[in-house]
Amino acid sequence: MPQFNINIATGRGLFPVTIGFEGERIDSITYTDGAHASPTRLLIPSPVDLHVHLRDFEQLQKETVSSGTRAALAGGICAVADMPNTVPPVADRETYERRLELMSHDAACDFVLNFCVDDKYSLSQAASVDPFFIKVFLGETTGSYVLEKGLLENVFMLRKPVAIHADIEGMREAIKYSKRYETPLHICHVSRREEVELIARHKDERITCEATPHHLFLSGGYTVKPPLGNVNDRDALWAALGTTIDIVASDHAPHTLEEKEHGAFGISGVETMLPLMVTALVRGEISFKQFYAVMHENPKRILRSHGFEFGFGIGGRADFSIVDTSETYAIDPTTFHSKAKHSPFSGMEVEARVVETWVRGKRFFTNGVCTNEARGAPIPALSKEP
Ligand code: NCD
Ligand code: ZN
Ligand code: ZN
Numbered sequence: 001m002p003q004f005n006i007n008i009a010t011g012r013g014l015f016p017v018t019i020g021f022e023g024e025r026i027d028s029i030t031y032t033d034g035a036h037a038s039p040t041r042l043l044i045p046s047p048v049d050l051h052v053h054l055r056d057f058e059q060l061q062k063e064t065v066s067s068g069t070r071a072a073l074a075g076g077i078c079a080v081a082d083m084p085n086t087v088p089p090v091a092d093r094e095t096y097e098r099r100l101e102l103m104s105h106d107a108a109c110d111f112v113l114n115f116c117v118d119d120k121y122s123l124s125q126a127a128s129v130d131p132f133f134i135k136v137f138l139g140e141t142t143g144s145y146v147l148e149k150g151l152l153e154n155v156f157m158l159r160k161p162v163a164i165h166a167d168i169e170g171m172r173e174a175i176k177y178s179k180r181y182e183t184p185l186h187i188c189h190v191s192r193r194e195e196v197e198l199i200a201r202h203k204d205e206r207i208t209c210e211a212t213p214h215h216l217f218l219s220g221g222y223t224v225k226p227p228l229g230n231v232n233d234r235d236a237l238w239a240a241l242g243t244t245i246d247i248v249a250s251d252h253a254p255h256t257l258e259e260k261e262h263g264a265f266g267i268s269g270v271e272t273m274l275p276l277m278v279t280a281l282v283r284g285e286i287s288f289k290q291f292y293a294v295m296h297e298n299p300k301r302i303l304r305s306h307g308f309e310f311g312f313g314i315g316g317r318a319d320f321s322i323v324d325t326s327e328t329y330a331i332d333p334t335t336f337h338s339k340a341k342h343s344p345f346s347g348m349e350v351e352a353r354v355v356e357t358w359v360r361g362k363r364f365f366t367n368g369v370c371t372n373e374a375r376g377a378p379i380p381a382l383s384k385e386p
């Protein structure tokens, strides 16, 4: 039975523990005096990225399921939620099943899938699939799968969890329908102070939202949807982390450098999210409580509330990454595992390096490379207690 002596990051700070695991599961977590734990290494329990675009299909030049999920592991991420604005889009049952098959063969980390509704046909198809989210684009972005006018209410009538890409008007409408039909709603990439305030006023246990590292750390100078906000917007996002804002997700949206130069929207972000957020933690820019909420507790709560078995703990899946905080280094996109080896974070100094990523009790990433054991699987459904 492998054992780890390490400091674990929790909502109340770092605690030295010995973790034992048996097969894919955690067998024991024992608090220790820390004598055997390196002071600069910390274990992050089950980090996931609930917003990534793995591309593939007819956009192999941007990213493949293999390269994107290897990038996730290199970023210390154990599992990802794949977005459906692919070419062709994951907007009918057959393509959904093809996507599942492709991911089951090629994914290096674990995953859940989303399904896109943009017209009457995809709406009818959505009834027969069980994705993590039904994704609805209410505004233009990569792929142009904007929902046909007049169909938003019908999407909520499906009573399956809905995730939206929207401006503040779209958010307002989606919130209204989420309440009317008691349908879970996740609001993607919140970027403006007014949006945070709107969501704070209307939030209930069914409504969740996310912020991205680029909207937290950057203002201006890079093409993404939604556009980067100003310092006032960024302050509002930081202040809401762990309260109004449930999770941080990367919105990893890879494009070739050539495509970026022609104005494509999106950032190669899955490898920089955890280093950036752990850096904010060690610099005291966010509390352990906030870090733990947005990187662990809330992603786990969202997955579990949609029926997926996920989360670190005794008897739970041994999913975690180990981050070293002993040295400062500059982000270097040429080292990315993603096909999109460019980033607005290039040259930014961070204090957290992902050294290992473990999924279901196996080491999937170490010493800068993915191991032969790195084979992803769909996150299984929660077994119903008898
Ligand atoms: C995303 C993409 O390229 O797929 N781009 C982006 O700028 N965020 C789409 C999206 O999430 O809106
Ligand atoms: Zn097969
Ligand atoms: Zn979007």
Ligand code: ZN
Residues within 6 Å of the ligand: 051, 053, 083, 251, 252, 253
């Ligand atoms: Zn996105």
